[in-house]
Amino acid sequence: MAPVVETERLTKRYRRGRGIEALTLRVERGEVFGFLGPNGAGKTTTIRTLLGLLRPTSGTARLFGLDARRDGLAVRARTGNLPGEFAFAPRMSGRAPALAERLQADLDRPIGELSRGNREKVGIIQALFHAPDLLVLDEPTSGLDPIMQREFLALVGEERARGTTVFLSSHDLDEVQRVCDRVGMVREGRLIAVEEVARMRERAHHEVRVRFAVPVHPEEVAAVPGVEGLRVEGDGLAFRAVGDLDPVVKALARHPVCDLEITHPTLEELFLRHYRPAEEGR
Amino acid sequence: MSVATAPAPAPPRAPAAPPPPPSAARSLAVMVRWGLRPLRRAPLVWGGGVGALCALMAAMWPSIEDSMADLMQSYPESLRTAFGIEELTTVEAYVDAEMLSLVIPFVLGFFAIRSVERAVVGAEDRGHLDVLLALPLRRAVLLVGAWLAAGAALAGVLAVAWALTWLVGTAAGTGISAVTMAAGFAGVWPLAMCFAGLAALVSGLAHRPAVVTGVAFGTLAAMYTVDLVGRLSEPVEPLRWASAFHWYGSAVHDGIDPLHVLLLSGAGLAMVLVGALLFERRDVR
Numbered sequence: 025m026a027p028v029v030e031t032e033r034l035t036k037r038y039r040r041g042r043g044i045e046a047l048t049l050r051v052e053r054g055e056v057f058g059f060l061g062p063n064g065a066g067k068t069t070t071i072r073t074l075l076g077l078l079r080p081t082s083g084t085a086r087l088f089g090l091d092a093r094r095d096g097l098a099v100r101a102r103t104g105n106l107p108g109e110f111a112f113a114p115r116m117s118g119r120a121p122a123l124a125e126r127l128q129a130d131l132d133r134p135i136g137e138l139s140r141g142n143r144e145k146v147g148i149i150q151a152l153f154h155a156p157d158l159l160v161l162d163e164p165t166s167g168l169d170p171i172m173q174r175e176f177l178a179l180v181g182e183e184r185a186r187g188t189t190v191f192l193s194s195h196d197l198d199e200v201q202r203v204c205d206r207v208g209m210v211r212e213g214r215l216i217a218v219e220e221v222a223r224m225r226e227r228a229h230h231e232v233r234v235r236f237a238v239p240v241h242p243e244e245v246a247a248v249p250g251v252e253g254l255r256v257e258g259d260g261l262a263f264r265a266v267g268d269l270d271p272v273v274k275a276l277a278r279h280p281v282c283d284l285e286i287t288h289p290t291l292e293e294l295f296l297r298h299y300r301p302a303e304e305g306r
Numbered sequence: 307m308s309v310a311t312a313p314a315p316a317p318p319r320a321p322a323a324p325p326p327p328p329s330a331a332r333s334l335a336v337m338v339r340w341g342l343r344p345l346r347r348a349p350l351v352w353g354g355g356v357g358a359l360c361a362l363m364a365a366m367w368p369s370i371e372d373s374m375a376d377l378m379q380s381y382p383e384s385l386r387t388a389f390g391i392e393e394l395t396t397v398e399a400y401v402d403a404e405m406l407s408l409v410i411p412f413v414l415g416f417f418a419i420r421s422v423e424r425a426v427v428g429a430e431d432r433g434h435l436d437v438l439l440a441l442p443l444r445r446a447v448l449l450v451g452a453w454l455a456a457g458a459a460l461a462g463v464l465a466v467a468w469a470l471t472w473l474v475g476t477a478a479g480t481g482i483s484a485v486t487m488a489a490g491f492a493g494v495w496p497l498a499m500c501f502a503g504l505a506a507l508v509s510g511l512a513h514r515p516a517v518v519t520g521v522a523f524g525t526l527a528a529m530y531t532v533d534l535v536g537r538l539s540e541p542v543e544p545l546r547w548a549s550a551f552h553w554y555g556s557a558v559h560d561g562i563d564p565l566h567v568l569l570l571s572g573a574g575l576a577m578v579l580v581g582a583l584l585f586e587r588r589d590v591r
Contacts, residue, residue, distance in 0.1 A: 075440050077590040097327040097442045105440035109433055150437065160440075 026089030028053050028158050028189040029074065034083035036073050043069045045213045046083065051191055051206075056184050058204035058221070059193040066213040067193040068108055071162050074191075075105055087158065104156035106147045108163045108193075123149045127175060140167040148176060152183070159183060159190045165199055177203050228294050230269060231287045235260035237280035248275040327442035334447050334454070341425050341455025348459045352417050353466025356410055360467055363404045364475030364482055367397040374400070388537045397480040398487055401471060402558035406490045411497055411554065412526065414463060418456050418502035419522040425452035426509040426585070427518050435590050446582035449506050453578045456502045457495070464491045486558055493557030496570035500550050501526050503574030503581075510584025513591050526550075 029051035036043035044066040051057040061067050072078045074085050076096040085092040087099045124131045129145035144167035165173040180203050194200050208218040246254045254263040265272045374394045429435050468491040475482030505522040529549040536546035546552040553566045
């Protein structure tokens with residue numbers, strides 16, 4: 025079965041400014057794919073090219089195995105879209121009772137009279153009400169309060185359970201971590217990494233904080249394979265453990281340990297590790 | 307004690323054939339309705355405004371009728387020819403000269419241009435097309451729908467203006483002819499729709515509302531000038547055929563010429579279709 029979203033060296037260049045460059049990715053049916061990147065990285069350009077709003081400079085974009093522009097009608101009949109800045113005819117109102125009730129959206133009032141958050145709810149409803157096979161969401165929770173964000177993420181989970189594919193662009197790493205199966209990171213118009221969220225976290229380093237009952241020389245711990253960034257914190261040590269944790273645990277166990285804390289980094293920390301070298305290099 | 311339960315998860319969707327996109331005819335009907343929504347007050351506002359001016363002219367006719375012949379004689383002949391006011395002996399000719407030859411074509415030409423511009427490039431500028439064009443809707447249907455909606459609203463505006471003029475003219479005892487005035491107002495429709503078509507054509511290329519309105523309305527003004535100067539100057543006269551105002555003529559004096567109506571409306575529609583092709587190919591910002 026063809027992937028729901030498939031791009032091959034998709035490139036969009038603007039006369040002024042960067043768009044996206046040779047972006048190749050696949051999103052399979054039923055997958056929730058997070059598309060991460062800072063502002064201006066090319067997330068919205070990618071989405072608007074997938075939806076046929078922009079003409080690619082080169083490369084191809086296929087949705088459901090169909091060309092995003094040439095077969096745009098058939099593609100868009102199966103797609104729900106929530107743009108980043110949901111704007112619509114201000115005098116329009118609408119009807120979609122079940123979803124509206126769940127999101128506490130007031131569909132009787134004209135869109136122009138609604139707050140940003142409530143307009144966003146209307147946007148979510150219009151993207152979902154026709155039960156699309158593909159949901160394209162560009163920073164969907166930016167205007168929602170935390171309760172509605174949670175409700176929305178629950179909705180995304182239900183859509184996935186129904187077999188809907190979700191392409192979710194965001195820079196809210198927490199929401200990506202909570203709902204996405206895989207994540208692609210885009211920087212300066214280029215896709216720099218695509219990983220399963222679970223694997224990414226598995227492969228990631230651990231943050232270790234340890235306090236010993238007796239003084240231990242920091243250099244002894246620093247010499248253990250995989251220990252990085254060792255620092256002394258009060259009467260304890262803190263460091264990053266990269267790779268296999270076993271030699272680290274065994275090395276620490278040679279001394280009497282009072283307290284040990286091993287945590288996974290958040291996706292945000294992982295994300296920043298991807299971006300920091302480029303930013304520091306400027 | 308009550309126990310909160312999570313809602314039952316929705317059952318997985320059974321694989322089904324993808325829904326067929328709606329037909330072009332159905333989409334067009336929806337888009338015309340959609341395009342008419344923001345224009346629903348236009349007959350009252352634009353028709354009422356233009357109609358009130360025309361009605362004022364008609365109501366004034368009995369008080370100026372006697373002095374009109376002397377006034378006309380005081381104008382140079384070339385000026386009378388240029389403005390088509392050789393004989394202002396009837397209220398219909400007076401309303402035609404005062405309103406239908408310049409003011410109404412300009413005002414309602416602007417209305418038609420703006421109606422198309424707002425529905426296409428204006429909507430793009432406000433970010434509405436990101437929602438609309440993510441639906442299974444051809445851009446060509448959006449453009450043609452905007453043009454047709456402008457045409458329907460314009461017909462309503464003209465009908466209200468005609469009704470007001472005729473009612474006030476009749477009440478003022480001018481003996482105004484409903485049929486002659488209807489022809490005069492109806493003649494504006496193809497002219498304005500020609501320029502609405504030009505607005506659609508420019509919408510296929512430009513992203514900014516001011517550019518669309520400026521080019522289309524500027525062309526309207528330029529064509530009026532070419533037609534006017536062509537009546538006064540022999541060297542310019544051959545260029546009049548390129549002016550929509552040449553084909554507009556005066557339906558009050560000469561009646562409706564079906565060929566001219568067809569020519570102007572056809573030119574408008576042709577420009578819409580070319581605009582649709584261009585709009586399909588360009589980026590939506």
